[in-house]
Amino acid sequence: MSLSNSLSLVLAKPHPVGRPFIYGGAAFAVVGGLILGPWLFWIGVAFTLFCLYFFRDPERVMPQEPGLVLAPADGKVVLVGPAIPPAELDMGEAPRWRVAIFLSVLDVHVNRSPVQGRVSRIAYRPGSFVDASLEKASEENERNALRFDLPDGRQLACVQIAGLVARRIVCQVREGDSLMAGERFGIIRFGSRTDIYLPEGVKPKVLVGQKMVGGETVIADLKTGPLA
Missing domain, CATH: 2.70.70.10 (Glucose Permease (Domain IIA))
Incomplete structure (x- = not known):
């Protein structure tokens, strides 16, 4: 797989089902970081990045041959x-x-x-x-x-x-x-x-x-x- 294809796979937009997890992780990072310190911020950031990766929904090119x-x-x-x-x-x-x-x-x-x-x-x-x-x-x-x-x-x-x-x-x-x-x-x-x-x-x-x-x-x- 080429570098451009690998990047497009990793950076693909997330599926709508993942939005609550992504937004929740981002909110946790900000609020937790402000209240309890940077360690909680980085945990929230890591969770958000994982969800962005897990819920990625890349476009695919389907074969055109029928059947x-x-x-x-x-x-x-x-x-x-x-x-x-x-x-x-x-x-x-x-x-x-x-x-x-x-x-x-x-x-x-x-x-x-x-x-x-x-x-x-x-x-x-x-x-x-x-x-x-x-x-x-x-x-x-x-x-x-x-x-x-x-x-x-x-x-x-x-x-x-x-x-x-x-x-x-x-x-x-x-x-x-x-x-x-x-x-x-x-x-x-x-x-x-x-x-x-x-x-x-x-x-x-x-x-x-x-x-x-x-x-x-x-x-x-x-x-x-x-x-x-």
């Missing part, structure tokens, strides 16, 4: 394999390919739509907060699952999963909304995971350990499915 499934989040692929979609999405009990992306606190946490389609189902389920890199996080952790209906009738699922530190999943779309591939739909605060369940017959093109760039990295090609 691609894009990464719904930045991070590292920790699981690739067959799995049954969350029961609350009513997508049946047949296993389909799942790609799980783990987001560390250093990754961009904005979630993006992996495909062009209509959000036909959103289902929130409370749960635990185990390490999001573990396979059991898909079943045990707090999660928010979205089912996408594709133009050709197939379905895909994208699941926001809270992690060890995360305690807040934000979903900014509603059932019935239509999204373009790469369009923002939410964010998870402070460490998390995003799982994607591909349509039946579609295989992923990524491997465990591979780094993802949300809205840009191609996870799969829908044209390789049974309707190709």
Whole structure:
């Protein structure tokens, strides 16, 4: 990555969800510094800078080829394999390919739509907060699952999963909304995971350990499915 690209990533404008944390940290730095001294000021400054970095929301350049499934989040692929979609999405009990992306606190946490389609189902389920890199996080952790209906009738699922530190999943779309591939739909605060369940017959093109760039990295090609 070039220096200019690295700077644009670090200095990207923050997501609106982060504003209360950023403003709160700045206020804490000023008020705390005036009342209790410079050490509290610098703690507030450090927290504010961290929030500016964590909530950054850089622009992305989506591939223009139709029928691609894009990464719904930045991070590292920790699981690739067959799995049954969350029961609350009513997508049946047949296993389909799942790609799980783990987001560390250093990754961009904005979630993006992996495909062009209509959000036909959103289902929130409370749960635990185990390490999001573990396979059991898909079943045990707090999660928010979205089912996408594709133009050709197939379905895909994208699941926001809270992690060890995360305690807040934000979903900014509603059932019935239509999204373009790469369009923002939410964010998870402070460490998390995003799982994607591909349509039946579609295989992923990524491997465990591979780094993802949300809205840009191609996870799969829908044209390789049974309707190709």
